Amino acid sequence: xVEKRDKEVIGRTVxxxxxxxxxxxxxxxxxxxAYYCSLHCHLIEVKEENGKKVLYFNLLDxxxxxxxxxxxxxxxxxxKQIKNSFGDSEMRYLIRTGIIIHNRxxxxxxxxxxxxxxxxxxxxxxxxxxxxFIVDVSLK
Numbered sequence: 475x476v477e478k479r480d481k482e483v484i485g486r487t488v489x490x491x492x493x494x495x496x497x498x499x500x501x502x503x504x505x506x507x508a509y510y511c512s513l514h515c516h517l518i519e520v521k522e523e524n525g526k527k528v529l530y531f532n533l534l535d536x537x538x539x540x541x542x543x544x545x546x547x548x549x550x551x552x553x554k555q556i557k558n559s560f561g562d563s564e565m566r567y568l569i570r571t572g573i574i575i576h577n578r579x580x581x582x583x584x585x586x587x588x589x590x591x592x593x594x595x596x597x598x599x600x601x602x603x604x605x606x607f608i609v610d611v612s613l614k
Contacts, residue, residue, distance in 0.1 A: 481606060482576055485613030490596060491574040495533055495546055502596035504609045510556065510568065511582055512597045514538070514589035517545070518567060529567055535590055556585055573602070580606065 484504060491498040492513075502511075515531040522528070529548045534541040554568040566585040573582040575598075582602050589595055603609060 481608050482578070483608045483610050483613070484576065486609065486611045487594065487614055488575060488598070490598070492533075492571060493574065494571050496542065496544065497533060497540065500540065500596050501594050502598050503594040504598045504603060504607075506600050506603065506609055508597055508599035509601050510554070510599045511573075511584045511602050512556075512566075512587050512589065512599070513584050514592070514595035515586040516588060516590070518586050520567075529569070531567075531586055534595055537590070538595060540595075554585060556587075558587075575607070578606070 487501060487503050489499050490502045492500065514534055516535045518529070518531040520527050520529050526549065529551045530545050532541075532543070532545055536543070548569050551567050551569050553565050555563055556566045557563050564587075566587055568583055568585050570581060570583055573580050573584075580602060589597070
C-alpha cells in the first residue's frame with residue numbers, strides 16, 4: 475500500500491525553486507482561484523529549427539533583482555487559452571518543469587506571461603496545490 479504524504483500548510487506567499495531553469499528563491503503568491511501556475515517571463519518567442527518549433531524566453535526581466543540575462547529554451551511545450559486576472563482570454567505557452575516548495579519536488583505545468591506589473595513574479599495555481607498543500611492566508 476502506498477502512503478499518501480501529509481498535506482503541508484503554506485501561507486499566501488512562499489519562496490520556490492525552479493532547478494531546471496536555474497533559479498532559486500523566487501517569491502510566489504498562492505492563488506487557489508487560478509488553475510495553472512504562471513511565471514513572469516519576457517522575450518517569449520517560438521522559432522522553427524529543423525522543422526520543429528522551439529520556445530525561447532528569459533525568466534523575469536532586467537528590472538527584477540534576481541534576473542539573469544539567460545535565454546531558456548524548451549522543445550516540449552504547448553499553447554493554452556487562459557483567462558487572466560482581468561477575465562480576458564489570452565493564448566499562453568505552457569511548459570512542464572520541476573518546482574521545489576518547502577523541500578518538496580513537484581512536476582508543474584506553468585504558463586509563461588508578462589507579470590512585470592505584479593508584485594510576485596510567480597503565481598501558484600490550484601492544480602499544483604491540490605492534494606499537496608493547505609493554504610492558510612493568515613501565514614506569509
